[in-house]
Amino acid sequence: MSKKSRQRIVENCLVIWVNQNIDSRNSDYQSTIETLRSIVNQVEECKTAEECIEQLKRNETETSFVIYSDTVAQHLVPHIHDMPKLGAIFILSNNKQDLLEWTKDWMKIKGIYISIKLICNALKMEVNQCDQNNTVLGFMASNLEDSERTS
Numbered sequence: 001m002s003k004k005s006r007q008r009i010v011e012n013c014l015v016i017w018v019n020q021n022i023d024s025r026n027s028d029y030q031s032t033i034e035t036l037r038s039i040v041n042q043v044e045e046c047k048t049a050e051e052c053i054e055q056l057k058r059n060e061t062e063t064s065f066v067i068y069s070d071t072v073a074q075h076l077v078p079h080i081h082d083m084p085k086l087g088a089i090f091i092l093s094n095n096k097q098d099l100l101e102w103t104k105d106w107m108k109i110k111g112i113y114i115s116i117k118l119i120c121n122a123l124k125m126e127v128n129q130c131d132q133n134n135t136v137l138g139f140m141a142s143n144l145e146d147s148e149r150t151s
Contacts (some may be wrong), residue, residue: 012061012062012063012130012131013040013041013042013062013063013064013065013087013127013130013131014040014042014043014044014059014062014063014064014065015036015039015040015042015043015044015064015065015066015067015123016043016044016045016046016052016055016056016064016065016066016067017036017043017044017045017046017066017067017068018046018047018048018049018051018052018066018067018068018069018072018076019045019046019047019068019069020047020048020069020071020072022045022047032116032120033045035116035117035120036120036123039120039123039124039127040065040127042062048072049068049072049075049076049079052066052068052076052080053076053079053080056080056083056085056086057083059085060085061085062085063085063086063087063130064083064085064086064087065086065087065088065089065090065123065126065127066080066086066088066089066090067089067090067091067092067116067119067123068089068090068091068092069091069092069093070091070092070093070095070098070099070112073091073093073099073102073103074102077089077106077109081106081108086108087108087126087130088108088109088110088123088126089106089108089109089110090109090110090111090113090119090122090123091103091109091111091112091113092113092114092115092116092119093112093113093114094114096112096114099112100112110122110126
């Protein structure tokens with residue numbers, strides 16, 4: 001059994017990939033989607049910042065992680081940063097130096113990455129942390145319910 005097939009897919013997280021140049025026939029694109037789906041069970045693709053904002057507004061249950069290019073960054077972040085179900089933001093850009101100063105004011109931005117592979121590695125860590133936090137909260141809620149029933 002390969003390492004990839006043994007990896008547990010987290011079900012309470014959603015990845016929203018904002019990419020104006022989505023070409024679902026492209027093999028690199030298909031490989032990226034497959035990699036993202038090996039981390040979380042739900043990946044939504046948006047071509048515009050507005051589609052991303054609407055997707056985040058509709059999401060009431062999953063923690064969302066947004067991946068987007070630097071072309072929409074400064075427009076999108078102020079509109080989504082304070083949304084309660086937004087866990088983290090990852091920026092795909094070759095212009096890291098140009099964005100560093102601007103991104104430091106937004107704590108949900110986890111980094112500026114030059115490749116989607118690097119984003120996937122960082123996303124795995126964020127998703128695992130989210131899953132652990134949700135497990136602890138679920139355990140605490142269960143214990144609280146049990147203690148209320150016995151009181």
